[in-house]
Amino acid sequence: MTSWPGLVLRGVILALVVALVTVPEAFRPVFAPVAPTPQQAIYTRTSILSLAMSHLALVAIACAAATIVAVTLAIAVSRPGGAAFRPLSRTIANVGQTFPPVAVLALAVPALGFGSGPTLVALFLYGLLPVFENAMTAFATLPKTTLDAARGMGLTRAQRLWQVELPLALPVILTGVRLSVVISLGTATIGSTVAASTLGEVIIAGLLTNNTAFVLQGGLIVGLFAVLIYDAFVLLEVWLARRTGRATTR
């Protein structure tokens, strides 16, 4: 996984993304062949850097909030007191994830208006479910013997949660976070149709003006972001799973 070619490839992709975002002008010759005129090869209406930053910030805030809320809810549901909510939680997690992300985004607009606000809320709501589902599974499938041992050695409930359950559940929870983040990166792109400032703006400008260069430029940056972040999460999960001896689900 962390072989030399792998590391070099990751370094190259990272450098490419940073360059695409910080010095877009340098890529004019690359995109010029697919642009209607060489002047329109690079999107200049807004700075790519600021779009990328706000795109990433939206995803980061939404997913961080979704993770905190979802894990808290999953902990509550997995305690004895939350047993009554378990069947319902499973149904909601199952049915909720069939809600199309685009539809969630579209439904957020009537409630919240245009801009980054509804996008943030839609990303948050949609991000909840994969994390919640994975966290519930993680807490439900912890090794019984380990939990018994923790109880047997006299750890309090809170100690068991912080020192045993959460660390053991972490790799599976992270898988859920990874799903959320990848979906959010894509959904945030669509967020620019409701006037959120994200890299989707570049793609949509390309679609509206029949300019393939813009489509490729925006798509390439978002795609590379997704690949890098996905890969980073997988590495983190593998590393954590190896430490705790649990298998990850891909």
Added chain:
Amino acid sequence: MKRAAGSVSPTGLLFAAIGGAGLALPFVTFRENRIVLGEGVAAWAAVPPGAAAFCIAAILGGLIIGLATDRPWPRFGGSLVGLAGLLALLSASAEALLADALDLARVAPGAGVWMLLLALTLLMADALSALKPGPSARAAILVVLLGALAAVLASGLLADISTMQEYRARAASFRAETIRHLWLAFGSLGAAALIGFPLGILCHRRASLRAATLPTLSLLQTIPSLAMFGIMIPILGWVGATVPGARSLGIAGIGFAPAFVALLLYSLLPVVSNTVAGLDAVPRAAQEAARGMGMTVAQRLRTVELPLALPVMLAGIRIVLVQNIGLAVIAGLIGGGGYGTFVFQGLNQTATDLILLGALPTVLLAIVAGVVMDILVDATRKIPEESA
């Protein structure tokens, strides 16, 4: 889950809280026309007091049943009573508000309606998940609920609601876009199955092919949908322009073809990886026995491997179908048609009713597809999971 008599169901408490908030919020919004901002109207304000009290009593009754008992059947009944009350109140409110308004005026469900709908469907979902119905019982429940929904829509009870007015204004194009949407979602699924099942079987047999195929397909999956649809436009445009005969098959840079291909590419990973996973999960001893008793490759595949892998393969189809129904909305942005047409037109015109006209059927379609596929997966699981 037995509790002392007289105590309160914890889930019921949650639903009652949501429902209570729903009653306090504006029930419907009244607007002079379809674009302007509306004003909220309370649940009891529009309708004559007697009728309002009756409907609100039904809604509260449903929520109270949920609060008072854990038994699923009464709770299911309670949710139906509550939903009937909600429907009646919404219908009566719209009729009353529009009775002395101008032609262009519209009444849309407000935050209150949506919250009450949420509380009552959650109550229904909780009751149904406690019943743990088998595949055929779930199919029956689904048919009954869809039938009820169709009856309500056909009855004209909701005819005065703005989204229904929007629908009546474009019934023909709604039908066309529905067919378009289904074609996009199911057509790309069919194509993905035609390619993905054989590819999955080959990947299961050849480790080298698997090592090359699955990561490539995962990579495709990480490309944001908007970019994927966008990139397809020039590629298919080029194909349509250069490959002889392609254009006559309808392959062009704009419209159906790029959306179809984009969906197809997204569909391949779940189909292939679930086929591989399903075949991997066939017990080794059974495969070995099949070989040892002299079954040919084709016989093993047909009588042992595929039947045992089927539930997992269908689970892959479920993922694809739900995903495609949702992603097909984006086709509306590149002229590919489908419900996305209404969603993006609605967003452009800031016409909420139009957005809902596209978004609500999409959500309904996705949920129904998910439930139907879950039923199929369970029905084909011939052996209990624990013994597999």
Added chain:
Amino acid sequence: MIEIDALTKIYGETRAVDAVSMTVETSSITAIVGTSGSGKTTLLRMVNRLVEPSSGEVRINGERTADMAPYKLRRRIGYAIQGHGLFPHHSVGRNIGAVPRLLGWSKKDIRARVDELLELFGMEPDAFRDRFPHELSGGQQQRVGVARALASRPDLMLMDEPFGALDPIIRARAQEDLRRIQRQLGSTIMLVTHDMDEAIRLGDRVAVMDGGKLVQYAPPEEIVSRPASDFVAEMVGDNERPIRLLALIPVADAMEEGNAEGPAVAATASLRDALAMGLWSARDALPVERDGEVVGRVTMDAIRARAERPE
């Protein structure tokens, strides 16, 4: 008759099976025993060509297996494996009838054969035919697995650790059943096991494998009394040798004229059983009975003499 002739399998540098030759008589059980990695399973799997030999050949009743299409060959050979390998989505009846169906038997014949086999294995056909494997106990699943291997009346049955997944008591019963049914049907069986006890108890002949080579191929008495190498002796176990030997000899073989006190031992029981009875009741001699009648006696001295190291 199964003739195995210089059969060899080479994986890269290692000779998993190294020029093994042996002959298996019709209507006998041959037990192939060895440690893991000894090549015993590979040897077995070369017989039905689940593994293709690197060199050498197998002949079944004079026909070279290399000349037949593998799937046709396998339909003539029963195959039962550890963990039964039943098809979890097919009923017991459909599992047992799998090979007859491949061979194109009529529905009626298949059904009759399924019922016949279920009865043979002591399972009521009407109660078990339509059940699914996961509804059976471990012992029942294993019996259905063996019944399936026998269904088409194969020339030969191969069994790879067929009782490996069973607990000791059920395992002993399954071994007895197999022995009884083999005698009744006159089947030819090659059975792989890592358990010398099982090999001695079931085998008419025992083949001991080590490092891919056949180190001894002989009747069980000979394996126990005259191990061909230190390895075979170690497999048999030094301390248990006399007891194992006694277990192989029926009481009738050591019987003499005369009388003795106390409960009788059956003439068909093993000397090991007689020894246990004598020790437990502190007697020097036991009466021997056959069909309920006392026909002679067996003395502890006679038993001891049979347990001594042969010359």
